[in-house]
Amino acid sequence: MAAKIELNNVTLKFGKFEALKDISLTLEAGKIHGLIGRNGAGKTTLLSLLAAFREPTQGQVEIDGEAVFENPEKMQQVGFIYEKNYAxxxxKIPAMLEFPExxxxxxxxxxxDYLLKRFKLPLDKPIYKLSKGMxxxxxxxxGLASRTPITIFDEAYIGMDAPAREIFYQEILAxxxxxPRTFILSTHLVSEMDYLFDNVVIIDHGRLLMNEDYETISAQGASIxxxxxxxxxxxxxxKLLNEQKLGGTKSVMVYGTLSEQHQLAAHQQGLEIGPVSLQDLFIHLTEEAH
Amino acid sequence: MKSVKLYPKVAFDLFYEQFKWAIWFFSFLIAGHIIGMIIVARNDTTIQQFFVFSSQSVAIFMLVCGIIAAYAFMGYYVQHGITRKDLYVGTVISTLALALAVTLVPLAVNVIEHLISNFAALPIDTDAAPLYDPGSGWLSAAGIFFLNAFTYHLIGWLIGVGYYRFGWVIGFGFVGIAIAALSLNGYFWGDGGLSSVIPWVPEIPADASPFLALAGSLMLIAVLLVSTRMLTKRISIKM
Structure with missing residues (x-):
């Protein structure tokens, strides 16, 4: 159970401010999509359109070919998980879970129940008393147990410690x-989560910079x-993205595809060639756009 | 995935949630009435019977429920994939049910008080005149009580939606609209009616016939229902 998402020329304005600018993209069904962008890039705004929290000023937001806003069947298919104020x-947790159930x-x-145990969440405490991470x-x-065909986690890990985040990632993959469903994970923790993504969407200043599968993106640069x-x-x-030196050894991230000649030359010189990290690419692309 | 009509479920859940609040509210109100009876018994006077005693507090309770309903349920339900339309229809049905419940509970308590007073002298005033014309009978008294409760909830809901959608500055304008609606409602149902709940509502002498009052009241309800639907139809959910 998974669903395809399509945005056609979506623009969203708050007064004169354009939060999203003419975004068109397709997110394939059954894949894990990473949505990355800097603070204020429009990630949450974009996701709130998918969850029918608001309407775009222009353009269409569709799930399997149907507009999502006020569409009972489609809205039921979308789970939008974001940081909520539980003050x-x-x-208590069991009462809270009755609703999605x-x-x-x-x-x-x-x-x-299995997930509650894995995260060691206390069932007998009121939710406002739980820590941020809990x-x-x-x-x-x-979000996971609802098994909505489209499940959106918007920086859902906030406050979670490293072991808890690790459980989160493991459970998504498992x-x-x-x-299989369509996941969208929006994140700042690019280097920590990149291995989860089948596909990566990068937005910056309300514009779409990139929507490619992970391999294509990592081939856009190389580490030497x-x-x-x-x-x-x-x-x-x-074009250098990043360099690190340890003793006499150096590792450099470059932007751009390496030609076969380059790869051969590197091999002959005993240089190791690897994929570029999404984090470095992301930093480079969004800095360039500024 | 089959699409199912969700509003009946929404209506039931909303009713159930607010009825729990109503149980708390009536517990306190009944306790207050008992304490009141004890006090007036010492002074050798009487207190209004529960149905009359509770009418103003029930109206305010419904107003508050309506205000809270906008904030407590809107984001929560839409986040769980319920459309604004299903939420709206569910809210209206649940409000009707809640208004009926908060009418029946005071009636039942009133009946119990009367039964008890057959055996023991209770210091209650059985004259319903302060609230309704006793000549018109209990059924119409209960009907008016029900319509008032329903209207107050709708007015509260309108205030809540106004604040939710427009923030506090314009939201304050909705309080003005609400006061106008409350005075209109008070006007339809005559003096001694619920308009005295809000102290700054102008007391307009009611000269309306029961038919006109009913027609006016139903029109007010219709206007409130249409306004709330128009305001929530495409409303953006706060995060």
Whole structure:
């Protein structure tokens, strides 16, 4: 159960401010899409359109070919998980979970119970008393256990410690193998989450910069590692994204596809060629756009 | 995935949630009435019977429920994939049910008080005149009580939606609209009616016939229902 998302020339204005500018993109069904962008790039705004929280000023937001706004069937298919203010939430977790259980057709209670145990969430405490990380984990449980064909996690990990985040990532992959759906993970933690993504969407200042599968994106640059002077000679004239030096060894990220000749030359010189990291590429692309 | 009509479920859940609030509210109100009876018994006077005693507080309770409904439920339901339309229809049905419940509970308590007063002298005033013309009977009294409760909830809902959608500056304008609606409602149902709940509502002498009052009241309800639907039809959800 997964659904395809399509945005056609979507623009969203708040008064005179254009939060999203003419965005057109297709997100394939059954894949994990990473949505990355700098602060204020429009990630949450974009996601709020998919969840029918608001209407675009212009353009269409469609799921499997139908507009999502006020469409009962399509809205039921979208789960939008974001950081919520639980300061006034006096309910306990089991009472809180009754709601998605009742309204989400694919909700899996056993799976929810399993996740609650994995995240070690206390069932006997009111939610406002839980730590930020635990509240985030509860959101994650709701998002995963609801098994909505489109599940959106908008920086859902906020406040979660590293082990909890690791569980979150593991469970996304494990459940995706058993019950494929369309995930959208918006994040700042690019280097930590990049291995999850089948596809990457980068937006900046309300514009779409890139919507490519992960391999295509990592092929847009390369990392070259080897003896420092050799690496320097090799990359001269290339667009450098990042360099790291450890003793006599140097690793440089470059932007742009390496030609076969270059790759052969590198091999002959004993230089190691690897994919570029999404993080470096992201920083480069969004800096360039500024 | 089959699309199912969700508003009946929404209506039930909204009713259930607010009825829980109503149980708390009536517990306090009944306790207050009992305390009142004890006090007036010492002074050798009487207190209004519960149905009359509770009418103003019930109206305010419904007003507050309506205000909270806009904030507490809108984002929550839409986040779980319920359309604004299903939420709207569900809210209206649940409000009708809640208005009926908050009418029946005071009636039931009133009946119990009367039964008790057959055995023991209770210091209650059985004259319903302060609220309704006793000549018109209990059924119409209950009907008016119900319509008032329903109207107050709708007015509260309108205030809540106004604040939710436009923020506090314009939201304050909705309080003005609400006061106008409350005075209109008070006007339809005559003096001694619920208009005295809000102190700054002008007391307009009511000269309306029951038919005109009913027609006017239903028109007010229709205007409130249409306005709230128009305001929430495409409303943006706060995050």
């Amino acid at each position: 006034d939430e006096y309910q 009742s309204y989400r057709p694919n909700y899996d209670k056993e799976y929810a 509240q985030s984990a509860l959101n994650v449980v709701i 459940d995706q193998a058993k019950h 590692t080897g003896a420092a002077d050799q690496v320097d000679a090799f990359v001269s004239g290339m």
